[in-house]
Amino acid sequence: MRxxxxxxxxxxxxxxxxxxxxxxxxxSLIENLPQTNAxxxxxxxxxxxxxxxxxDGSVVGYIRLKPPTRLPENSHVMQVQGLAVHPSARxxxxxAMLLTEAMQRLRERxxxxxxxxxxxxxxxxxxxxxxxxxxxxxVLRGEFIIKGRDVDDVLMAIxxxxxx
Numbered sequence: 001m002r003x004x005x006x007x008x009x010x011x012x013x014x015x016x017x018x019x020x021x022x023x024x025x026x027x028s029l030i031e032n033l034p035q036t037n038a039x040x041x042x043x044x045x046x047x048x049x050x051x052x053x054x055x056d057g058s059v060v061g062y063i064r065l066k067p068p069t070r071l072p073e074n075s076h077v078m079q080v081q082g083l084a085v086h087p088s089a090r091x092x093x094x095x096a097m098l099l100t101e102a103m104q105r106l107r108e109r110x111x112x113x114x115x116x117x118x119x120x121x122x123x124x125x126x127x128x129x130x131x132x133x134x135x136x137x138x139v140l141r142g143e144f145i146i147k148g149r150d151v152d153d154v155l156m157a158i159x160x161x162x163x164x
Contacts, residue, residue, distance in 0.1 A: 001101040004050035004062065006041065011059045012052070013040040019084035045082075051102055053085070053094045060089035063098040065106070068115060078106055080116035095125075099132055103160060112161040119144070120152035134158045 004012065041047050045064060053061035064082030068074060080102070085094045106114060116134070118125050134156040143153035 001051055001053055001097060004041075004047040004052050006047050008047070008050075008052060008059055009040045012050070012062055013038060015059060015062065015086050016040060016082075016084055018086055050082075051098060051105070053089075053098050055089055055092070055094070061085040061094045061098055063102050065102055065114075076110075076112040078111050078114050080114065083116075095128060096132060099128075103132075103158065107160045110161065113157055113159055115155065115157040118154050118156060119146075120154050121146075126154065126156075129156050132158065 045066075049064050049066050051063050051065070052059050062082065062084055063080060065078050066081045068077055068079040080099075083095060083098065085098075103114060114134075115137075116129065118129065120126075120139070135158070136154055137157045138155040140153040140155070142150035144151045
């Protein structure tokens with residue numbers, strides 16, 4: 001695990017494209033995925049918002065961590081706004097390692113809470129998050145209609161620091 005570097009741009013763009021599938025939940029994203037030669041990093045998603053996982057010298061996963069809002073009253077919270085593992089590297093604990101490393105780094109910075117959103121149909125991800133200590137804080141019922149079916153958006157969080 002390490003912080004992302006600007007030189008990871010092309011590799012992460014390719015990884016992101018390879019990691020998305022129709023099973024990821026949003027068929028419309030598959031149709032509109034950026035080309036793998038499009039920049040991964042940008043003003044809204046700079047390298048410093050990412051941690052990457054390497055396996056045998058190759059980048060195989062990433063996590064994007066950003067504030068949920070720009071409000072100073074919300075500055076003690078960070079949100080997972082992207083988590084991907086290359087299909088060839090799945091089922092090796094890489095997503096768990098990325099999340100665990102992210103939580104440790106955020107604790108060291110004084111972040112009090114880490115949140116995320118996950119589709120109710122992504123039961124494997126929900127099980128992972130629960131194993132790591134995330135709990136459900138809310139459900140947006142029928143937030144998406146995917147392939148003609150209502151899908152809930154599950155809001156999950158884990159405290160990283162004791163409340164003052």
